[in-house]
Amino acid sequence: MLYLTVPFEQKELAKQLGAKWDSKEKKWYVENQNDYVKFKEWVDGCIIVKDNFLIVEGQQSCWKCHKNTKVYAVGVLSDNIIDLDRPTVSVQKDTGYDLQLWALNDEIPKKIREELSTKFGCKFKYSYTEKRSYFANVCFHCDSLQGNFFLYNEPDSPFGYMNDSELTIYKYDLKEDVGSWLMLDRSISPDYFYLRRCKFAEKS
Ligand SMILES: [Zn+2]
Known part of the structure; x- marks a missing residue:
């Protein structure tokens, strides 16, 4: 699992790509290691x-x-x-x-x-x-x-x-x-x- 840094205005895009919302941490994340690269613009x-x-x-x-x-x-x-x-x-x-x-x-x-x-x-x-x-x-x-x-x-x-x-x-x-x-x-x-x-x- 990997947390992402998604600006508020890009949240729909992240969601469409398959990012999930962690309501406790209030952060978007990706579950599957094979998918990480798709989200690279939001990786710190x-x-x-x-x-x-x-x-x-x-x-x-x-x-x-x-x-x-x-x-x-x-x-x-x-x-x-x-x-x-x-x-x-x-x-x-x-x-x-x-x-x-x-x-x-x-x-x-x-x-x-x-x-x-x-x-x-x-x-x-x-x-x-x-x-x-x-x-x-x-x-x-x-x-x-x-x-x-x-x-x-x-x-x-x-x-x-x-x-x-x-x-x-x-x-x-x-x-x-x-x-x-x-x-x-x-x-x-x-x-x-x-x-x-x-x-x-x-x-x-
Ligand atoms: Zn010494």
């Missing part, structure tokens, strides 16, 4: 995330104390994404990745951010490099900010495709599917299978 986002979000745990050596610390990214399986600009193309084939990963950022759903801060130690931290505070990974040992660039932007960084270290996945089922402005990464051409190096974990 460039992609739709179906079924679940993932918190993905990797490891790196802290730049400051040099101890090993856990670091986190947010992910969605490519099979669970509808790209609204290219809805007929498989996201796996289009991007090369079986799993889409994002740095911690403002587009991450609130529930996932709450999990990251209450259970995984992520927090708002001031970055002297970027001269602003942002929601980030910190070292478990010395509390230093683990900057986004070193975590995600290099191919051999913990979540990069040239790093073969194990990743642990925590799965969070969505009550309803959601639109999102998270961007897909099309920077590699050969297929890369993250799931080879992932194990699924139970939440503690």
